[in-house]
Amino acid sequence: MNAGRSLCPRAQLPALALACAAGLSAAGCSIEENYLDPDGPRYAGDHRTGEPAAGSRFLVVSYNLAYGREVEAAIDALGREPLAEVDLLLMQEMDPDGVDRIAAALGLAYVYYPASVKMGMDWGNAVLTRWPITSDHKVLLPHADPYADTRRIAVAAHIAVGGGLAVYSTHAATPSLGLGARLDQAEAILEDAAGLAGPTLIGGDLNTGDPDSADQTLELFGEHGFTWISDGATDTGSAFGITDVTLDYVFGRDVEPVASETYTGEAGSDHRPIWVEIVPP
Amino acid sequence: MTALAVAAAGCTSYSTRMDATPVAPGEREVGLAVDLLVVERGRDPIALPSPELSVQRGLRPGVDLVGKLHLTGAELSTRFALRGAAGARLRLAAAGGLALGYQPVSNNTTDLVYARAIPRLIVEYQLAPSGVSLIAAASPSVELTGPLTMFAGVAGAARWILRPGSTLAVELPLSGRRLWLEITAQPAYALGDGWLAPSFQGGAALWF
Numbered sequence: 424m425n426a427g428r429s430l431c432p433r434a435q436l437p438a439l440a441l442a443c444a445a446g447l448s449a450a451g452c453s454i455e456e457n458y459l460d461p462d463g464p465r466y467a468g469d470h471r472t473g474e475p476a477a478g479s480r481f482l483v484v485s486y487n488l489a490y491g492r493e494v495e496a497a498i499d500a501l502g503r504e505p506l507a508e509v510d511l512l513l514m515q516e517m518d519p520d521g522v523d524r525i526a527a528a529l530g531l532a533y534v535y536y537p538a539s540v541k542m543g544m545d546w547g548n549a550v551l552t553r554w555p556i557t558s559d560h561k562v563l564l565p566h567a568d569p570y571a572d573t574r575r576i577a578v579a580a581h582i583a584v585g586g587g588l589a590v591y592s593t594h595a596a597t598p599s600l601g602l603g604a605r606l607d608q609a610e611a612i613l614e615d616a617a618g619l620a621g622p623t624l625i626g627g628d629l630n631t632g633d634p635d636s637a638d639q640t641l642e643l644f645g646e647h648g649f650t651w652i653s654d655g656a657t658d659t660g661s662a663f664g665i666t667d668v669t670l671d672y673v674f675g676r677d678v679e680p681v682a683s684e685t686y687t688g689e690a691g692s693d694h695r696p697i698w699v700e701i702v703p704p
Numbered sequence: 705m706t707a708l709a710v711a712a713a714g715c716t717s718y719s720t721r722m723d724a725t726p727v728a729p730g731e732r733e734v735g736l737a738v739d740l741l742v743v744e745r746g747r748d749p750i751a752l753p754s755p756e757l758s759v760q761r762g763l764r765p766g767v768d769l770v771g772k773l774h775l776t777g778a779e780l781s782t783r784f785a786l787r788g789a790a791g792a793r794l795r796l797a798a799a800g801g802l803a804l805g806y807q808p809v810s811n812n813t814t815d816l817v818y819a820r821a822i823p824r825l826i827v828e829y830q831l832a833p834s835g836v837s838l839i840a841a842a843s844p845s846v847e848l849t850g851p852l853t854m855f856a857g858v859a860g861a862a863r864w865i866l867r868p869g870s871t872l873a874v875e876l877p878l879s880g881r882r883l884w885l886e887i888t889a890q891p892a893y894a895l896g897d898g899w900l901a902p903s904f905q906g907g908a909a910l911w912f
Contacts, residue, residue, distance in 0.1 A: 567861065568851075569851030569853065571853070572851070601814065602812060603744065605746075
């Protein structure tokens with residue numbers, strides 16, 4: 424898949440967007456290619472070497488790896504405490520090769536869907552786990568980025584652990600998309616999860632660094648019966664390089680959180696991974 | 705957060721800041737305003753500061769140009785006196801304007817850039833000669849708005865928004881200048897999407 428190389432990578436900051444739009448011309452922000460097929464492309468693999476034994480803890484990590492560039496750094500971080508022996512890894516900004524390499528290094532099964540092509544790479548989310556993945560699907564989120572037309576997705580998977588666990592790995596749009604539209608994106612995942620019974624986790628980068636965004640996002644998830652179970656994991660990224668903000672979350676329904684924290688070691692990303700320990704489902 | 709709030713300031717403007725008395729030919733008036741813009745952000749309203757510069761320039765008797773500039777947009781209108789000569793206490797004017805702007809932060813969806821046509825009908829009542837004036841204006845507008853990708857031919861998210869707006873204002877003499885207090889309400893109806901949350905703008909301006 425070919426796509427124009429974006430001259431406005433990530434369109435992350437309104438300041439950058441302002442520069443892009445100075446001439447009111449899309450010449451500064453190329454249109455990216457989206458994967459709108461609800462069924463794919465889909466990548467899956469299983470690097471597990473045996474069936475895991477139920478433990479006394481269940482460790483969930485959400486990790487935005489910044490264009491999947493520093494895969495070795497991620498593998499290193501995920502081999503260190505407190506991220507080591509992760510049961511469920513929700514990754515964002517990944518390409519298929521990076522997901523497979525991490526799964527192979529950690530002995531995990533995975534499913535990955537790219538949302539779009541960015542900077543010439545497939546760019547999407549993954550669910551990796553040491554437990555069997557019994558089903559999965561892509562949730563196409565509403566609204567395209569107003570600068571580059573990119574769409575976002577959530578990757579949904581059902582994990583065969585205990586009585587079953589439904590999980591979502593998602594990456595909402597940056598503040599270049601209005602907050603109302605980003606809440607619509609979160610609501611699309613919540614509506615997808617509404618019909619599910621049993622324990623459910625939704626995690627990922629929700630890009631809540633702009634004013635009011637975090638509060639309204641927490642309120643929306645609360646209205647749908649989800650609890651912010653990674654509330655001990657804050658300051659996961661930066662707004663304008665000026666101040667730390669919480670961008671990454673794990674929400675749970677019918678799960679019992681034990682502890683959560685932000686990983687502060689070297690992670691090879693502009694996001695800090697977050698971990699949540701829950702009572703095994 | 706502070707940087708973002710500053711960046712958000714004045715992303716659009718719904719102000720009128722016009723009475724029914726065009727300035728005399730060749731004369732110029734400059735107004736500096738500090739407004740509070742209330743728009744929907746997410747599912748809640750948010751108040752943003754909005755500084756604005758206005759310039760009025762008389763073209764010929766009863767006709768002037770009114771320009772307004774805010775942080776990320778501008779508007780140019782032509783104002784015509786319809787009724788009420790100099791000295792009349794009740795005056796009526798009409799204006800037609802075009803606003804162009806860019807909303808990097810305060811847009812709530814993908815309405816990033818806009819072009820807005822704004823006809824206005826303005827009524828001014830002067831309570832006393834050289835004294836306080838009350839102004840009411842109907843300022844309905846038709847707006848084409850959408851993402852920046854419109855300029856590359858990706859216009860699926862573009863939409864038309866109709867705003868049956870209106871303004872109330874008070875103008876007072878103040879040490880040889882004029883103080884202008886205004887509040888504007890802008891209900892909004894998006895074709896195909898229905899009613900949107902209304903926006904409000906209010907504040908004070910000093911005319912020089």
